[in-house]
Amino acid sequence: MAEAFRALVLDQHDKKVTSEFRNLTTDDLPAGDVLVRVKWSTLNYKDGMILNGLGRLVRTYPHVPGIDFSGEVVTSGDDRYKPGDEVVLTGWRVGEVHWGGYGQMARVKADWLVPLPDGLSGRQAMSIGTAGFTAMLAVMALEEQGVSPDEDGEVLVTGAAGGVGSVAVSILSALGYKVAASTGRAETHDYLRGLGATTLVDRNELTDTSKPLLAERWIGAIDSVGSTTLAHVLSEMKYHGAVSACGLAGGPDLPATVLPFLLRGVRLIGIDSVMCPYATRTKAWERLAKELPTDHLAAATTKIALGDVVEWGEKILKGQVKGRVLIDVQDC
Incomplete structure (x- = not known):
């Protein structure tokens, strides 16, 4: 049965990109192997560009942006992931050509995911983010x-x-x-x-x-x-x-x-963090879990609600943001 959720949806009219929060269901999501309940995402400079229709990074509308996310597997057609598994996704042009992390549910290919490494919570993983x-x-x-x-x-x-x-x-x-x-x-x-x-x-x-x-x-x-x-x-x-x-x-x-x-x-x-091979991605995340000081991580992170992401997208383009911006995707 389809599950309802909230998402930030971009659309384009007369070459102008608009954004609004909509109620969607999992039937609206693009095809993929794994359905994930998205808990955390981030705001990067590229997200700011996408939110403001800059750079032609998105070609097909309507579109759900958000170039990374962490969350919990709901259903999976791939044996590597089971319901309840915590996962992280960065790269593979998610949030550009495939719907991304600014929705409370996402469906993606299994090869794009990485298991959440030991020593990191999903929130910490997205404080690190792309x-x-x-x-x-x-x-x-x-x-x-x-x-x-x-x-x-x-x-x-x-x-x-x-x-x-x-x-x-x-x-x-x-x-x-x-x-x-x-x-x-x-x-x-x-x-x-x-x-x-x-x-x-x-x-x-x-x-x-x-x-x-x-x-x-x-x-x-x-x-x-x-x-x-x-x-x-x-x-x-x-x-x-x-x-x-x-x-x-x-x-x-x-x-x-x-x-x-x-x-x-x-x-x-x-450095190409988009089409990064699975073995390299896994190694990088394992090292982040072990070597990045958690006190530094907290000092470099600002948490916002998903409902505030459009406003913060403008701030990041104006150079008014320092460090990492963590998004509570369930807060919308």
Whole structure:
């Protein structure tokens, strides 16, 4: 029998995206192997864009946004998941081409899910969310390139007050790295120091792209801004430094040259948290459960009701949000 639930539904009229909360039933959901009662979701920059009809990330309407969620399995056509199992979903363009986490029920493919790892509640998992998951992938990529806390130097995190940046600072600090956090918001300095940043860098220091190579500063970097910021960071990497790039807030253009790569052996690794293989996703979530300080997690998280998500979507686009935004999906 179909079950009723509430969801935020986007629609499009005359090329303008509108949103409203509607009463739906599970018969309205798209096809999938597993039906999940969604308990928690998050608000990311991409969600803000989708809520405001920016970037053509959603092509088919009506649509339920929300690019990640955690919850409890209701029914499953896959032997890996049983009713009552706690699960997490990030990626696979959920919330873009497939209905996502801003509804109290979701139906998805079993391959998209990950069992909730031991040591994490569903609420904690979404306090981490796609942003924190991406941050862990970025840290793992630096490790695979040989970047180590034993090296003499700092790892730079750009966009450090945002979702990815906040968790990246916390993870790196917990692992023993010296962390430089870049932000343009002076009011977040104490917040970033509390997460473990040892040095604060004004983002205006990372804008010079007139020279392909500058003085060596960083053993590694996690960049969630892109464009001129990433180009500047590449020019300041130490010999054989590595950069994990995971964001395009500044745009897709990269006004850099090949000199950092040829003359300093710098390595640039793109982080794709969307089409991430199951084994890598599972490893990243297990590490988050063990290595991310829970006190830092709480400090970096703001909880809101699903009913407030449209208002907060506008705030995140205006740069008025720091850290993670956790959504109580059942509160609508």
